[in-house]
Structure formats: structure tokens, C-alpha cells
Amino acid sequence: MSAIEVLLRVGAAIVAGYLLGSIPSGVLMGKIFGNVDPRTQGSGKTGATNILRTLGAGPAAIVVIMDIGKGVVAVLLARYIIFPLPAHPTLTDHNLQALAEACAGFAALLGHNYSVFIHFTGGRGVATGGGVILAMSPFAVLIGIVALVVPVLITRYVSLGSIIGAFACAVSIIVLTLTGHNYWPQMVFGIVGSSFIILSHRDNIQRIMHGTERKIGSKSGSSAHSATSA
Numbered sequence: 001m002s003a004i005e006v007l008l009r010v011g012a013a014i015v016a017g018y019l020l021g022s023i024p025s026g027v028l029m030g031k032i033f034g035n036v037d038p039r040t041q042g043s044g045k046t047g048a049t050n051i052l053r054t055l056g057a058g059p060a061a062i063v064v065i066m067d068i069g070k071g072v073v074a075v076l077l078a079r080y081i082i083f084p085l086p087a088h089p090t091l092t093d094h095n096l097q098a099l100a101e102a103c104a105g106f107a108a109l110l111g112h113n114y115s116v117f118i119h120f121t122g123g124r125g126v127a128t129g130g131g132v133i134l135a136m137s138p139f140a141v142l143i144g145i146v147a148l149v150v151p152v153l154i155t156r157y158v159s160l161g162s163i164i165g166a167f168a169c170a171v172s173i174i175v176l177t178l179t180g181h182n183y184w185p186q187m188v189f190g191i192v193g194s195s196f197i198i199l200s201h202r203d204n205i206q207r208i209m210h211g212t213e214r215k216i217g218s219k220s221g222s223s224a225h226s227a228t229s230a
Helices: 003-021 025-032 048-055 057-082 091-113 126-136 138-155 158-178 184-199 202-210
Strands: none
Touching: 003 057, 003 091, 025 048, 025 057, 048 057, 057 091, 057 126, 091 126, 091 184, 126 138, 126 158, 126 184, 138 158, 158 184, 158 202
């Protein structure tokens, strides 16, 4: 495969990943359930936590599934359609395919947080990033889920669980790559993607430090002082 073909295929993976990630799951659920725009409620984000606060558990569960699906589909599309392996792949072929997957996955994250369909607004990327890692490295996302759930159960801060879960995913995928279970582009995504998700929670970090972060189960309001998620 020539360098130009590799670039074209990776470019196609990026475009496809961004458009998939840009599907505004939370806004769509808001229109279906109550004609509410989540961007005008609670944290102003389109992810599952804000949907839970504004519309309830059912719509929030659908948003979680859709957002995870965006990440999974972006990676699988890159793997099987845009950059399939040849009949007798070399290590280079595997790394190039993993590069396309990582680029598609990060583009999906960008699309989720800055969707072209809703004026470059969106969520924080937790569920979509989890979907990307799930398709690349299921064991790493399992560790991340445990690291997310435990702090939420203890503190009731979804944002804190999301931050710790993202960090745990990054550490897990680094270890898996260094022990030969993943390819280096997947490790790069683990580091960059998790850092991107954590940085998207910087306002939550400030509120946690000041004791003003909203806990899960508290009443929703129109102010921005609310917990986060995907």
C-alpha cells in the first residue's frame, strides 16, 4: 500500500469518525422526550448525566448506548471497511490499521464534544471514548468502568468517577501495549483521548475543589453548576 493510499484511508477514517461522533444523541432524545434542549438545562452538556437530570433514566440510558455505539462503530468502520488487513498482514499493516482506528476514535471524540450538527457544542466524551476503547481493548475499558463506578458510588460525583475512569483506561492500555497486547497507536489514543476527556472536566474539577459540584440524585436546574458526564 502506497503512502498516498494510507493517508487517504486514514483521512477517510477521520472524517467518518467525526461525523459519527457528531450525531447529537442527547439533543435527539431531548426532542423525542419532552421537546427539551439539554443545552439549555443543567450543565448545558448533551451527555447522559445531563439527560438523566433533565429527562430521566430511560432517555439517559438510550443516550449512553448511542454514545458508546458512536465510538465502537467509528473504530470498527476503520478496521473492517476503511483499512482492512491484507491476507497476510505484517506488523506494519497491523500498526497502520491501529493508526486508522485511533484517528477515527479521536475524531469521534471531537465530534461528540464539538458537533458540527449543533453549532460545535456537545458533551464531555466519556461514553464515546469508552466505546472507542471498548472496540480497541475491552479489558482496558473493563478496568475503566470499575474505576468509574466505585468513586461514583462513594461520592455521588459522576464527574469524579469519569475522570478517574478515564485515567484508569489510559494506564491500563499503556500496560497492555507495553506487554504486547495492543499496538502503539492504541496506546497513543489511550493517553491523548483520556487526557482530552479529563480536560473537558476542568470546570467540574474546580467545583469539586470548592465543594460546589452537584451530586447525582440532586435536583436539576438551569444553572451551570451541575455534574457532568459523556
